[in-house]
Amino acid sequence: MKRPFRSLYLALIYLFLYIPIGTLIVYSFNNAVFSMLWHGFTLNWYAQVLQDSNLWIAVWHSLYLAISATTTALFIGTLAAISLYRYQFRGKNMLQGLLFVIIITPDIVMGIALLILFSLSGLSLGFWSLYIAHVTFCIPFVVVIVYSRAKSIDPNIFAAASDLGASELQTFWHIIVPILLPALISGALLCFALSFDDIVISYFVSGPGFEILPIKIFSLARLGVNVELNALCSLLFGLTLILVCLSQWVTRQKKT
Amino acid sequence: MTNKFQYFSVGLITTWLCIFGLLSFLVMVVMSFLQHDPDHIALWHFTLQNYEDLFNPIFFKIFLKSFYIAFMVTAACLLLGYPFAYIISRLPERLQNTALLLLLLPFWTSSIVRTYAMMSILKTKGLLNTALLSMGIIHEPLQLLFTNTAVGIGLIYNLLPFMILPIYVNLERFDISLIEAAKDLGAKYTTIFRKVIIPLSVPGIVGGCTLVFLPAMTLFFISDLLGGAKALLLGNLIEDQFLMANNWPRGAATSVLLTVIMAIGLLIYWFKSNKRINYEAAI
Numbered sequence: 398m399k400r401p402f403r404s405l406y407l408a409l410i411y412l413f414l415y416i417p418i419g420t421l422i423v424y425s426f427n428n429a430v431f432s433m434l435w436h437g438f439t440l441n442w443y444a445q446v447l448q449d450s451n452l453w454i455a456v457w458h459s460l461y462l463a464i465s466a467t468t469t470a471l472f473i474g475t476l477a478a479i480s481l482y483r484y485q486f487r488g489k490n491m492l493q494g495l496l497f498v499i500i501i502t503p504d505i506v507m508g509i510a511l512l513i514l515f516s517l518s519g520l521s522l523g524f525w526s527l528y529i530a531h532v533t534f535c536i537p538f539v540v541v542i543v544y545s546r547a548k549s550i551d552p553n554i555f556a557a558a559s560d561l562g563a564s565e566l567q568t569f570w571h572i573i574v575p576i577l578l579p580a581l582i583s584g585a586l587l588c589f590a591l592s593f594d595d596i597v598i599s600y601f602v603s604g605p606g607f608e609i610l611p612i613k614i615f616s617l618a619r620l621g622v623n624v625e626l627n628a629l630c631s632l633l634f635g636l637t638l639i640l641v642c643l644s645q646w647v648t649r650q651k652k653t
Numbered sequence: 654m655t656n657k658f659q660y661f662s663v664g665l666i667t668t669w670l671c672i673f674g675l676l677s678f679l680v681m682v683v684m685s686f687l688q689h690d691p692d693h694i695a696l697w698h699f700t701l702q703n704y705e706d707l708f709n710p711i712f713f714k715i716f717l718k719s720f721y722i723a724f725m726v727t728a729a730c731l732l733l734g735y736p737f738a739y740i741i742s743r744l745p746e747r748l749q750n751t752a753l754l755l756l757l758l759p760f761w762t763s764s765i766v767r768t769y770a771m772m773s774i775l776k777t778k779g780l781l782n783t784a785l786l787s788m789g790i791i792h793e794p795l796q797l798l799f800t801n802t803a804v805g806i807g808l809i810y811n812l813l814p815f816m817i818l819p820i821y822v823n824l825e826r827f828d829i830s831l832i833e834a835a836k837d838l839g840a841k842y843t844t845i846f847r848k849v850i851i852p853l854s855v856p857g858i859v860g861g862c863t864l865v866f867l868p869a870m871t872l873f874f875i876s877d878l879l880g881g882a883k884a885l886l887l888g889n890l891i892e893d894q895f896l897m898a899n900n901w902p903r904g905a906a907t908s909v910l911l912t913v914i915m916a917i918g919l920l921i922y923w924f925k926s927n928k929r930i931n932y933e934a935a936i
Contacts, residue, residue, distance in 0.1 A: 434783075505871040507677075
C-alpha cells in the first residue's frame, strides 16, 4: 500500500468514529429544536440541562455508585493482585480462571444471572444490587492492571524489607502501595469509567427507586432525538475527555 | 502476619467471586431447567421445555436473524479493522500511541451516548440525509433509522475497536524479519500478505471476531434505539423474556445457550493461539 492511501484510509475510519460525536456537540449549540440547519448559537439547551433536577438526581446517583463501586473493587482487587503475585496457594489457578471468565462473559449474561440471584435471595433492586454488580465486573480489571504492574517489582525488595524488620503490613503500606500507585490510579479511572458508563448490566439490576444516568439517557433516547439530550451527551463526552487526559498525565508521570 | 494478610485477601476475593460470579451463574443454569409459572418466578419442577422452546420456529427465526446480523457485523469489522490495525502497527512508535489514543477516545464515553449520537446522524432529517439531499445525490430522504442497516451500522460503530485491538497487538509483535526473508526469497507483496502476514495474525483475528460476534448478538439497547422490528437480536429476546413476557426460565435458557456459544469461540481461540491464554493479554 502506498503512503497517501494509508493516511487516507486512517482518516476515513477516524471520520467514521468522530463524525457522530462531533455532530452531537455542534448541534447541542444550535438554536433549533428539530432542524439540522444552522439557526444560530445558543446555550439554552445547556441551561435546560442544568435546571433539570430529575437529571441531576440521576447524575448524583451515578457518581455515588461509581465512587463506591470503584473504592470497593480497588480494595478487593488490589489485595487479590498482590496475593496472586506474592503467594502460592491452593485454588490459585481457579481464581485466575474465574477472573478471566468474568472479563469475557457477555454483560447480558452477568446481568440476568445477578438479577436471578438477587430476586431469589430477596434483595430488592436499587443501590445495593447495582453496587454489587458493579463491584463484581470491576474487580477483574483492577486485578489485571495491578498484577501486571506488580510483576515489575524486584522481589529482593521484600527480602530487604523483612531483613530490616518490617512487618507484612508495613511492607504493604510503605513499599507495595507506593510502587503500585500509578496502577492503582489507572485502575480506579478505568473502574470509574466502566461503572459510570455501564448500561447492559445496570439495566437488569436497577430498580425504580434508584435511577442512574445511563438508564435515564436510554429511556429519554427511546423517545427520540431531543436537544436537551444533545447537550447532556456533549457534557458527558467532555467529562470523558478530562478523565482520559488525566489518565494520560498519570502514565506520563509514571515514566519520568 | 503473612498468613493473616494472605488469608484475608484471598478469602475476600474468592468469597465475592464465588457468590456473585460462580453461584449466580449456577443459579441461572438451574433456572433454565425449571418450569415457567406466570405467578411465581418459576416452579420447582425439572423440565427441558425451555430448551425445546428455543427451537420453536418463532425463536429459531430470531436466532438465525441475530446470527446473520452478528456475522455481517463481524465481517464488516474485520474488513474495516484489519487494514487499520495493519497500518497502525507499521507506524513509528510515537505515532502508534497517538493513533491508538485517538481510536479509543470515543470509546471511553458511554456506549449509550455513542448510540444516541448515531441516531441523530441517521434520522430522517439527520446529517446524512441532509448532506445527501443538498449534494443532490438523493431527492427524497432515505429511511435509515429504524432499519436493520441502522442496527448494523450502530453495532459496527460500537464494536470496531474490539476487532482492531487484538489484531493490532498481534501484528505489533510481528517479527519484521519474516517479511524481509520472504522478500529475499522473491515473494511478491500480495504473496507475502497472503502466506505470511495473514496466517500469523490468525490468533488476533479469532480473538477480535470473538470479541465482536458475542456483543453483536447481545447489545439489545442498540437495536432498541436504532432498529424497527421488536426482537431483532438474541439480546432483545432475553430482555423481552425477563422484562416483558416474564418468562425467566426461558430467558435463562437463552443466556445459557449464549454462554455455550462463547465457550466454543474461546476454545477455537485457545487452539488457534496454540498456547494457554496469556493472563496479561486478557485485556
